[in-house]
Amino acid sequence: xxxLAIPYGLVFIFFFFIPLLLTLIVSFWDYNEYSIIPDFxxxxxxxIFDNCFTFSNSLCVTFKTYLSTFFFCILxxxxxxxxGFFIAFFLAFYVKTTKWQIVxxxxxxxxxxxxxxxxxxxxxxxxxxxxxxxxxxLDLSIISEPQEWFLYSEFSVxxxxxxxxxxxxxxxxxxxxxxIDYSIIEAAYDAGANWFQVLFFIIVPLCKTGIVIGSxxxxxxxxxxxxxxxxxxxxxxxxxxxxxxxxxxxxxxxxAAANAVILLSITILMIFIMTRxxxxxxxx
Amino acid sequence: xxxxINRRVMLQTxxxxxxxxxxxxxxxxxxxxxxxxxxxxxxxxxxxxxIEKRLFEDTGIKVKYISKTTDEVTKxxxxxxxxxxxxxSEYFSMPKLVPSGNILGMDTTKIKEWDNVTxxxxxxxxxxxxxxxxQGTAPSKVMYLKDNTSKEFSSEPSRWATLIPTVYxxxxxxxxxxxxxxxxxxxxxxxxxxxxxxxxxxNIPSIGIMDAAMVVESMGEYTYPDKGNMTKDEIxxxxxxxxxxxxxxxxxxxxxxxxxxxxLMASGETVIQSMWSPAxxxxxxxxxxxxxxxxxxxxxxxxxxxxxxxTTKGKQADVCYEFINWYLSGWVGAYLNRQGYYSAxxxxxxxxxxxxxxxxxxxxxxATKDILSPTGQKLASVGEVRxxxxxxxxxxxxxxxxxxxxxxxxxxxxxxxxxxx
Numbered sequence: 001x002x003x004l005a006i007p008y009g010l011v012f013i014f015f016f017f018i019p020l021l022l023t024l025i026v027s028f029w030d031y032n033e034y035s036i037i038p039d040f041x042x043x044x045x046x047x048i049f050d051n052c053f054t055f056s057n058s059l060c061v062t063f064k065t066y067l068s069t070f071f072f073c074i075l076x077x078x079x080x081x082x083x084g085f086f087i088a089f090f091l092a093f094y095v096k097t098t099k100w101q102i103v104x105x106x107x108x109x110x111x112x113x114x115x116x117x118x119x120x121x122x123x124x125x126x127x128x129x130x131x132x133x134x135x136x137x138l139d140l141s142i143i144s145e146p147q148e149w150f151l152y153s154e155f156s157v158x159x160x161x162x163x164x165x166x167x168x169x170x171x172x173x174x175x176x177x178x179x180i181d182y183s184i185i186e187a188a189y190d191a192g193a194n195w196f197q198v199l200f201f202i203i204v205p206l207c208k209t210g211i212v213i214g215s216x217x218x219x220x221x222x223x224x225x226x227x228x229x230x231x232x233x234x235x236x237x238x239x240x241x242x243x244x245x246x247x248x249x250x251x252x253x254x255x256a257a258a259n260a261v262i263l264l265s266i267t268i269l270m271i272f273i274m275t276r277x278x279x280x281x282x283x284x
Numbered sequence: 285x286x287x288x289i290n291r292r293v294m295l296q297t298x299x300x301x302x303x304x305x306x307x308x309x310x311x312x313x314x315x316x317x318x319x320x321x322x323x324x325x326x327x328x329x330x331x332x333x334x335i336e337k338r339l340f341e342d343t344g345i346k347v348k349y350i351s352k353t354t355d356e357v358t359k360x361x362x363x364x365x366x367x368x369x370x371x372x373s374e375y376f377s378m379p380k381l382v383p384s385g386n387i388l389g390m391d392t393t394k395i396k397e398w399d400n401v402t403x404x405x406x407x408x409x410x411x412x413x414x415x416x417x418x419q420g421t422a423p424s425k426v427m428y429l430k431d432n433t434s435k436e437f438s439s440e441p442s443r444w445a446t447l448i449p450t451v452y453x454x455x456x457x458x459x460x461x462x463x464x465x466x467x468x469x470x471x472x473x474x475x476x477x478x479x480x481x482x483x484x485x486x487n488i489p490s491i492g493i494m495d496a497a498m499v500v501e502s503m504g505e506y507t508y509p510d511k512g513n514m515t516k517d518e519i520x521x522x523x524x525x526x527x528x529x530x531x532x533x534x535x536x537x538x539x540x541x542x543x544x545x546x547x548l549m550a551s552g553e554t555v556i557q558s559m560w561s562p563a564x565x566x567x568x569x570x571x572x573x574x575x576x577x578x579x580x581x582x583x584x585x586x587x588x589x590x591x592x593x594x595t596t597k598g599k600q601a602d603v604c605y606e607f608i609n610w611y612l613s614g615w616v617g618a619y620l621n622r623q624g625y626y627s628a629x630x631x632x633x634x635x636x637x638x639x640x641x642x643x644x645x646x647x648x649x650x651a652t653k654d655i656l657s658p659t660g661q662k663l664a665s666v667g668e669v670r671x672x673x674x675x676x677x678x679x680x681x682x683x684x685x686x687x688x689x690x691x692x693x694x695x696x697x698x699x700x701x702x703x704x705x
C-alpha cells in the first residue's frame with residue numbers, strides 16, 4: 001500500500017524539498033541591486049559571521065541576534081509549557097462533558113481570531129504609557145509614575161508570544177492526556193499515591209509525546225518569528241526573521257537565503273536533540 | 285554573452301512549473317466585457333475608489349489595482365514584469381530598475397500636458413525660481429533615458445522619460461504640540477534627551493537613513509557632501525550616533541507601517557517622530573493635535589510617477605497612455621492636492637479646485653471655509669494655515685530626496701546592526 005504515500009510525497013517534493021534546495025543553491029550566488037547572479041561563492045556566509053570569531057569584547061550582530069532569539073524561545077517555551085500543561089490537565093480531567101471541552105477549547109483559540117494589525121493596535125491601550133494597566137496601578141498607588149517597560153520591551157514580546165502560542169502546547173498535551181487509561185490513575189490512588197505523585201509519576205511521563213510535539217511547535221514558530229517580536233518590541237529588538245525580511249525586501253536574496261539556511265540548520269538541530277531525548281514514533 | 289541573469293529568467297529556467305503558472309495567471313485581460321482594462325501596480329497611496337469610478341465614467345477604461353508596499357512594487361517589476369500593465373513607482377527606485385531593462389522609456393510626445401510638468405521635476409527648481417536641494421536621487425537626475433530601451437540615464441532632456449511624474453511631497457517630522465509645549469525648529473530635536481523614550485524613526489532603511497542624516501547634520505556632527513550617496517565611513521558615523529541614541533533609550537519604538545505611526549502618535553507613546561503627510565491627517569481626524577513641523581534644515585522629498593514594463597506593447601500601451609493623460613488632466617491632480625500631496629501638473633489641478641482650496645493648499649493662506657479631504661472629512665477650520673505654508677515654501681525648502689545609494693548593500697547591513705544593538 002506504499003503508493004498511497006505518493007500524493008503526499010509529490011507535495012512534499014514540489015513544495016518543500018525543491019524550494020529548500022533552491023534556497024540552498026541561491027545562498028551561494030552573487031547579487032547586485034536588481035538581479036542575482038549564478039556563482040559559487042561563500043561571501044554571503046562570510047558576511048554573516050563577519051567579526052564573529054575575532055574574540056573582541058563585543059559580540060557580532062549574528063551571535064547577538066541568535067542569543068536574543070534563543071532568549072525569547074526559552075522563556076516562551078517555559079511559560080507556554082507550564083500554562084499549556086495545566087490548561088490541558090484541567091480540560092482533560094476536570095471538565096466532564098465533551099460539549100464543555102469543545103466550548104473551552106474554542107475560547108483558547110480566541111487569540112487567533114484577530115489579525116496582527118488589530119492585536120498591535122489593541123495592546124497599546126492596555127499596556128501603553130497611558131494604558132489601562134498603568135492607570136490601574138497608579139490608582140492603587142503601587143507605582144508613582146507610568147511604567148514604560150510594559151510595552152515595547154522583552155516583557156511585552158514574551159507576553160504576546162505566550163498569549164499566542166500556548167494553544168500549540170495545549171492541543172498535543174491534551175491529546176496525550178485523553179489517551180491515558182483512567183484506571184491507571186485510579187490504581188495509583190488506590191495504592192496510596194497523592195495528587196502530586198499521580199501528576200508527576202503517572203501523568204507527566206505519559207504526556208511526554210504531547211509535550212515534545214508542543215515544544216517543537218512553539219520553538220520552531222518562535223525561532224522564525226519576526227512579526228510579533230517586531231510589533232511588540234517596537235521594532236527595536238532583533239530577530240533573525242526580521243533580518244531575512246529586510247534583506248528580501250532589498251532584493252538581497254542570496255544573503256537572505258544564507259541566513260535562512262543557517263536558521264533552518266539550527267532549528268533542525270534543536271528538534272533533532274529533542275527527538276533524541278524522547279522517541280516520538282515509539283510513544284505514538 | 286552576459287553573465288547577469290534577471291530573476292524572471294532564473295525562475296523560468298530553474299522551475300518550469302513556477303514559470304508556467306506565472307504565465308497563465310498573468311495573461312493580460314485587455315478587453316474583459318468590452319472595456320479596456322489596465323492592471324495598475326503601485327502602493328495603495330493613490331488607489332482610491334473615487335479615482336477608479338471617475339476614470340471609468342470619463343474614458344471607459346477599467347482599472348485593476350494591484351496594491352503592494354514600496355519595496356514589493358520594486359520586487360514585482362524585477363521579478364514579474366508581466367504581471368501588470370502600468371506601474372506607479374518612486375524615482376529613487378530608478379537606479380535599481382533601469383539597469384534591469386524591465387521598464388521602458390516613456391514617450392513624452394504622447395503626453396498632452398508634458399510641457400506643463402512642474403519645474404521641480406524638469407529643472408530642479410520651484411515655479412517661483414527657488415533652487416531645490418538635489419541631494420539623493422532627485423527626480424531631475426533620473427528623469428530621462430538615452431532612448432526607448434536604454435539602460436542608461438541621460439543627463440540632457442530627451443524624448444524618453446523614466447517615469448511620467450504624478451505625485452510628490454516634502455516630508456518632515458510630526459510632533460504633538462500639546463505634549464511638547466514649545467517650538468520645535470530643528471531636526472536635531474529628534475535626538476534631544478528631553479524626548480527620551482518618546483521619539484521614533486521609521487524602520488525602512490532607505491528612507492530612515494535620510495531622516496537620520498538630516499538629524500546628524502542638524503546636530504552639527506557632520507556635513508555630508510551628499511546625504512543621498514554616503515560613503516561607508518559616513519554610513520558608519522550616522523549609524524553610530526543612532527545606535528548610541530537607541531541604546532540610551534531615546535526611541536519608544538521604530539515604525540514600519542503607516543498605521544503604526546498613527547497609533548504611536550495618537551496614543552501619546554511618541555511625541556516626535558518621522559511621519560508621512562496622510563498619517564498626520566489621520567491623527568488629526570481623531571481630534572488629536574498633531575503638526576507636520578517645518579524645520580530649519582528643510583524637508584526630505586519623494587516623488588512618484590507612471591512607468592510601463594517592457595512587456596506592455598501595442599494597443600495595451602496606447603490604453604496606458606490614455607490612462608496617464610486622463611490622470612494628468614486635472615481631476616486626480618485636485619484630488620491629490622486635497623490630500624496634502626502635490627500634483628505634477630499644477631495648472632490642470634487648479635482648474636478642478638475651488639479658489640479657497642487653492643489658496644489654502646498651494647498658497648499657504650488662511651482657510652476662508654472649512655477644508656475638506658477628498659472623502660469629505662474636515663481637515664482644517666476657518667482661519668487655519670497649512671503646516672509649512674505655501675508650495676513655494678515647502679518645495680523650495682527641500683534639502684534632499686529619498687535615495688538609492690551606491691553603498692546600499694552596506695547601508696542595509698549597518699541598519700540591521702543598529703536594530704540588533
